[in-house]
Amino acid sequence: xxxxxxxxxxxxxxxxxxxxxxxxxxxxxxxxxxxxxxxxxxxxxxxxxxxxxxxxxxxxxxxxxxxxxxxxxxxxxxxxxxxxxxxxxxxxxxxxxxxxxxxxxxxxxxxxxxxxxxxxxxxxxxxxxxxxxxxxxxxxxxxxxxxxxxxxxxxxxxxxxxxxxxxxxxxxxxxxxxxxxxxxxxxxxxxxxxxxxxxxxxxxxxxxxxxxxxxxxxxxxx
Numbered sequence: 001x002x003x004x005x006x007x008x009x010x011x012x013x014x015x016x017x018x019x020x021x022x023x024x025x026x027x028x029x030x031x032x033x034x035x036x037x038x039x040x041x042x043x044x045x046x047x048x049x050x051x052x053x054x055x056x057x058x059x060x061x062x063x064x065x066x067x068x069x070x071x072x073x074x075x076x077x078x079x080x081x082x083x084x085x086x087x088x089x090x091x092x093x094x095x096x097x098x099x100x101x102x103x104x105x106x107x108x109x110x111x112x113x114x115x116x117x118x119x120x121x122x123x124x125x126x127x128x129x130x131x132x133x134x135x136x137x138x139x140x141x142x143x144x145x146x147x148x149x150x151x152x153x154x155x156x157x158x159x160x161x162x163x164x165x166x167x168x169x170x171x172x173x174x175x176x177x178x179x180x181x182x183x184x185x186x187x188x189x190x191x192x193x194x195x196x197x198x199x200x201x202x203x204x205x206x207x208x209x210x211x212x213x214x215x216x217x218x219x220x221x222x
Contacts, residue, residue: 007033012055014047017216019207020095020122021047022180027091027120030187031194033058035089038072040098041065043129043208044122068092069106069119076115085116089194093120095206096137097127100161111170111199118193118200121163124208132211136161144211163203173198179205181220 007028014021024044028035036059039045045062048055063071072092079085092110094103099121107119126144127133134144138156143149147156167175174193178186186204193200209216 005029007031007035007057008048009055009057012048013050014043015208015210015216017207017209017214017219018043018047019180019205019219020044020124022183022219023122023178023186023204023206024048024093026180026183026186027093027190028056028058030190031089031091031118034087035059035091036075037061038063038068038075038090038092040068040094040103042095042098042122043124044093044095046129065098066102067106068094068098068103069108069110072117072119073106073110073113073115076117090115090117091120092117093122095127095129096121096123096125097129097135099123100136100163104166108166108170111167111172111201114198116197116199118190118202119167120202120204122204122206123163124206124211125160126208126211128208128211134158137163163201167201167203170199172201174200175203176201177203177205180207181222 008025038061076090123137125138132144133146134156137160139160141155143155149155173196176189207219207222214222
């Protein structure tokens with residue numbers, strides 16, 4: 001029997017050593033059971049909610065690739081209309097492709113309107129779910145399937161998009177970076193953010209052993 005205190009249960013189909021799975025578990029445990037999660041299409045959605053199963057023990061909404069920010073804004077507005085928002089946390093989260101690229105406009109709108117939502121980007125620095133293609137957060141020089149390193153190509157030639165600066169430009173009430181390398185630090189930042197009213201953003205470096213070529217057992221050290 002699964003411990004009821006565990007809000008993201010084991011048994012999902014995530015890869016061994018997945019940094020995103022570790023981060024998501026730490027985040028939802030810190031947020032608590034009175035939380036609604038909205039998640040873009042991506043790795044986390046795929047391996048934790050394969051129909052007809054789910055690993056989440058809190059309400060979880062799978063949005064389209066581009067609109068988690070808009071869906072979460074609607075959830076928060078509905079909770080406010082019902083007068084129960086103060087008792088419920090709303091988290092809108094996505095990978096780097098769904099946050100920095102395809103879904104950025106919806107998250108920008110969420111931030112600009114001042115919704116009381118914690119937004120989270122799990123940044124594994126490429127589109128890992130669809131075959132390790134570069135995203136706008138892929139570091140310069142990185143080898144991906146769309147920016148290979150070889151005799152002619154030198155890998156990704158573009159600079160990494162700075163989501164932290166973008167969030168700060170939107171005047172988010174709380175902006176932070178984190179990693180599963182420091183789990184207590186990550187959970188403390190989640191708890192601190194959820195105590196504040198307004199849009200919050202946490203950027204998490206989510207190691208992907210498959211895409212990075214790292215050993216699964218080394219995720220915490222990487």
